[in-house]
Amino acid sequence: MDRSTLDTLAWGAVGALAFLVLAQGYRLFAGDGVGFLPLLGVAAVVFAASTGVAHLAATRLR
Numbered sequence: 001m002d003r004s005t006l007d008t009l010a011w012g013a014v015g016a017l018a019f020l021v022l023a024q025g026y027r028l029f030a031g032d033g034v035g036f037l038p039l040l041g042v043a044a045v046v047f048a049a050s051t052g053v054a055h056l057a058a059t060r061l062r
Helices: 003-030 036-061
Strands: none
Touching: 003 036
């Protein structure tokens, strides 16, 4: 893998993990929330979207 692919995957992971941290914070303070599997599904979508946006931004900045 080249460097730009690893960079975009890393930004995707950052987006997904940031979503999971925010979701856990909401569950901690609000006491409500959805189950674990729906959160993982949304995190996968956030990962894909973050990766796509990072890839588009990287090609646009070059």
